[in-house]
Amino acid sequence: MAVTGAILVLFLVGHMAGNLKSFFGAETFNAYAEFLRTMGEPILPRRVLLTVVEVVLVAAVVLHMWSAISLARRAGKARPVKYAAKRKSQAGGYATHIMRWGGVTIVLFVVWHLLDLTFGVVNPAGWDGTPYERLAQGFDPSRWWVTLFYVVAVVMVGLHLRHGLWSAFQTLGLASSRSYRPLKAAAAVVSAVLVLGFLAVPVAVMIGVIK
Amino acid sequence: MGMNLTLKVWRQKGPEDKGRMVTYRVEDVSPDMSFLEMLDVLNERLILEGDDPVAFDHDCREGICGMCGMVINGVAHGEQVATTTCQLHMRHFEDNAVITIEPWRAAPFPVVKDLVVDRSAFDRIIQAGGFVSVPAGSAPDAHSVPVKKVDADAAFDAATCIGCGACVAACPNGSASLFTAAKITHLSLLPQGQPERDSRAVAMVEQMDAEGFGGCTNTGECTAVCPKGIPLDTIARMNRDYLRAAK
Ligand code: HEM
Ligand code: SF4
Ligand code: FES
Numbered sequence: 001m002a003v004t005g006a007i008l009v010l011f012l013v014g015h016m017a018g019n020l021k022s023f024f025g026a027e028t029f030n031a032y033a034e035f036l037r038t039m040g041e042p043i044l045p046r047r048v049l050l051t052v053v054e055v056v057l058v059a060a061v062v063l064h065m066w067s068a069i070s071l072a073r074r075a076g077k078a079r080p081v082k083y084a085a086k087r088k089s090q091a092g093g094y095a096t097h098i099m100r101w102g103g104v105t106i107v108l109f110v111v112w113h114l115l116d117l118t119f120g121v122v123n124p125a126g127w128d129g130t131p132y133e134r135l136a137q138g139f140d141p142s143r144w145w146v147t148l149f150y151v152v153a154v155v156m157v158g159l160h161l162r163h164g165l166w167s168a169f170q171t172l173g174l175a176s177s178r179s180y181r182p183l184k185a186a187a188a189v190v191s192a193v194l195v196l197g198f199l200a201v202p203v204a205v206m207i208g209v210i211k
Numbered sequence: 212m213g214m215n216l217t218l219k220v221w222r223q224k225g226p227e228d229k230g231r232m233v234t235y236r237v238e239d240v241s242p243d244m245s246f247l248e249m250l251d252v253l254n255e256r257l258i259l260e261g262d263d264p265v266a267f268d269h270d271c272r273e274g275i276c277g278m279c280g281m282v283i284n285g286v287a288h289g290e291q292v293a294t295t296t297c298q299l300h301m302r303h304f305e306d307n308a309v310i311t312i313e314p315w316r317a318a319p320f321p322v323v324k325d326l327v328v329d330r331s332a333f334d335r336i337i338q339a340g341g342f343v344s345v346p347a348g349s350a351p352d353a354h355s356v357p358v359k360k361v362d363a364d365a366a367f368d369a370a371t372c373i374g375c376g377a378c379v380a381a382c383p384n385g386s387a388s389l390f391t392a393a394k395i396t397h398l399s400l401l402p403q404g405q406p407e408r409d410s411r412a413v414a415m416v417e418q419m420d421a422e423g424f425g426g427c428t429n430t431g432e433c434t435a436v437c438p439k440g441i442p443l444d445t446i447a448r449m450n451r452d453y454l455r456a457a458k
Contacts, residue, residue, distance in 0.1 A: 001428075071384065071426045078318050078385030078425035084219070084232055085285035085311035090292075090381065090435035097383070099428065167429040170443070173451025177444040 001071070002168035004064035009161065009190075011057055016197040022210055023201075026132040033131040061110075068103055095162040102160040109153035116146070139205035147202045158195035162187055213239035214301060217309045218253065220265055223322050230322065232311075242302035246289065247272060247279060249301055266325040272297040274438065277373030280380065281326045282313040287377035287436040295375065295438045315380035319387070319422040332422040333374050333390060339418035340411035341394045343403045356402050366400035369393045371439040378433035378441075384425035389433035391419045392449035393441045399452055409456035416453050 022029045040049035120126045125133040165187035169175040204210040216237045223230030254264035268278040279296040283289035289299045319332040378389035398404030
């Protein structure tokens, strides 16, 4: 959970920073997209390094889901008879209790997101469009429901990481009584920065700052 | 003058019985009674009426033996923090309250009768490694084996775990991590615990898993209900010892 989660967090940070390049115009953004494909050249042929990254990411997602599913199954087996009274959370921390639902939302979103902006299958600019065109047309105000789904998913990612980030340190035995406060504060800040960074682009397209 | 209460209590004749919630009225309860004394009042009446009294575990009734576990209104040992059921007083409830009382719910803690569960799974976790094999002898002279004050305090705090099982009952995953981590922390912070530190962590964690407890997802529900306030960093320490040993 913790190791695969950490890989995904690193990806998200890079992905968010890359998205923000769209504020610098079509050329910068398309050049950045091209750079991702030519990374490692001339030592490596075109797209090799990118493919390696993609394989690692897919493996991380699959292993992360596998861990989540086995934890959920063990939890189900450990409590075959449920409580009659509604169990009140004593620890507080809403984010903690929606990790699994948040995960499911994120997976569904990632599938849609790849079909939309990577493969262009469900995107108005399609496969032949430039990355920038797919971005600008994908979040066009007429497709407000796409943007809405995006917003919900990104907020879910934020809540997932609100718990997940410090939880990963705890799982790896790197947390201690002195580090909980700074760890939880850092988790909140990083989650908030990621959410804002990811939301900035579609909102900018919606209100016409990016077109 | 006393309080009148409606109790919804889990009744189960034995391990094989399916069990059900049964509603009772208890009248004229003094706010100064403990929760267990309130159940005693109910049981005296049930016995007089020729009914089977509600079985519940208890021993010390002073918060140190860990026997009196029950889930009260959905919270292990009730909502009063850092308090065992025997130390919970009726003044914390409203007059005419409806109170739900259930046993710990976990597959490794099978119900014996009514509210009594079998916590032998904890004993087997201790047997797997919760001991030191060096001859520790009688208490050594102070300072003959230096122990840092912070370590001594943390080890002592961890050692206050009374093995009640509230952590398991409260955990959404049915995990026994807080209990196991308390026992591991208590020994791994002290010099006597060092020789077996690695093998202990591995053996106890493996036994915990073999008993059928769930996995920890760091929800923190355990610490919140623990009558002894065992902190969550014991679990980080257990994970650290386990990962170190697995290397
Ligand atoms: C594929 C869909 C996903 C599912 C089903 C899922 C589910 C879960 C679950 C059930 C947990 C366990 C709760 C815990 O251990 O604290 C968890 C933890 C975590 N997740 Fe996810 N998640 C998904 C996607 C992601 C993504 C995209 C990221 C990164 C941005 C991520 C980062 C983390 C981190 C860092 C943890 C904490 C690991 C730990 O506590 O050991 N997850 N996830
Ligand atoms: S850690 Fe706390 S809740 Fe768990 S068994 Fe020990 S005293 Fe009870
Ligand atoms: S009866 Fe001993 S702790 Fe409650």
